[in-house]
Amino acid sequence: MMREAESTFTTFLKKKDLKLTSQRRTILRQAMHDGHFSAEKLLDFCKKEDPTISKATVYRTLALLKESGVLEEQDFGDGRKLYERAQGRKHHDHFVCIKCGKIIEFENEPIERLQDSEAKKHHFKIVYHSLKLFGFCKSCV
Amino acid sequence: MMREAESTFTTFLKKKDLKLTSQRRTILRQAMHDGHFSAEKLLDFCKKEDPTISKATVYRTLALLKESGVLEEQDFGDGRKLYERAQGRKHHDHFVCIKCGKIIEFENEPIERLQDSEAKKHHFKIVYHSLKLFGFCKSCV
DNA sequence: CTTGATGCAAAGTGTTTGCAACTTA
DNA sequence: TAAGTTGCAAACACTTTGCATCAAG
Numbered sequence: 282m283m284r285e286a287e288s289t290f291t292t293f294l295k296k297k298d299l300k301l302t303s304q305r306r307t308i309l310r311q312a313m314h315d316g317h318f319s320a321e322k323l324l325d326f327c328k329k330e331d332p333t334i335s336k337a338t339v340y341r342t343l344a345l346l347k348e349s350g351v352l353e354e355q356d357f358g359d360g361r362k363l364y365e366r367a368q369g370r371k372h373h374d375h376f377v378c379i380k381c382g383k384i385i386e387f388e389n390e391p392i393e394r395l396q397d398s399e400a401k402k403h404h405f406k407i408v409y410h411s412l413k414l415f416g417f418c419k420s421c422v
Numbered sequence: 423m424m425r426e427a428e429s430t431f432t433t434f435l436k437k438k439d440l441k442l443t444s445q446r447r448t449i450l451r452q453a454m455h456d457g458h459f460s461a462e463k464l465l466d467f468c469k470k471e472d473p474t475i476s477k478a479t480v481y482r483t484l485a486l487l488k489e490s491g492v493l494e495e496q497d498f499g500d501g502r503k504l505y506e507r508a509q510g511r512k513h514h515d516h517f518v519c520i521k522c523g524k525i526i527e528f529e530n531e532p533i534e535r536l537q538d539s540e541a542k543k544h545h546f547k548i549v550y551h552s553l554k555l556f557g558f559c560k561s562c563v
Numbered sequence: 564c565t566t567g568a569t570g571c572a573a574a575g576t577g578t579t580t581g582c583a584a585c586t587t588a
Numbered sequence: 589t590a591a592g593t594t595g596c597a598a599a600c601a602c603t604t605t606g607c608a609t610c611a612a613g
Contacts, residue, residue, distance in 0.1 A: 408557040
């Protein structure tokens, strides 16, 4: 999946006449971590590989990774944004534990279908959606 | 519905040994506007009624209105939070037009039921949820 | 060698907080 | 009159931007 993301990103950059720098390579590599991470966390990851990398570059590259479809941005309502790998993964939604903060992913086709038919009723064309179920996870109930 | 919100809020304050000030009265009154508004917008509304009211007080009161259940907070992902009346309204979710910014509300019982059964599968206890469908509205397609 | 990228620090956002003066119950 | 509330400005957390310098193509 590193390969896949790499080629997606490279193609994206080429198409927009942007350059593949060593910093962008580092950030892409570190963005392949599993799970959900913040911009700050990603900066930390990257600094281990290249201590001179800057916050500004991480933010700027994050925008490109998002635009190219390599990463997906998630907003869990606590103010900051989290990112997760999007490449070659099925769409999913999230449970968010309001006690321990754990994030659990799930897929539910029937829900998606109902969303589509609801959209049809309103003559609305869905581009993307976000469904978050907040509450207590198994270990926090 | 002003009456209903007023009594909910008054009761809430009393229970917590908090005081009903003229500023809180103003903010409650202005928070009854229809639709979705930001903290800043609410401050503007309030300033028309009482020009000396401060940003800090609006933010502090907004937290109380949320806690008391008079208002509901919505996060539409553009960084800031919007508020809407919650008193005596049925739960609903939102379409958000990514072109014109229009917000359309909808109710869909079957979706809620599927969420509950999904939660059961994961031994998760849902407290609240947020479903936002982003895309193009009828006039922006 | 041209155009875009980087690091830095400064500037923005939207929201929160410390504090002395002031109101409510 | 005790306890909570206010306005103000400063502090915050996160993100973005201007600019001179640097590197990719």
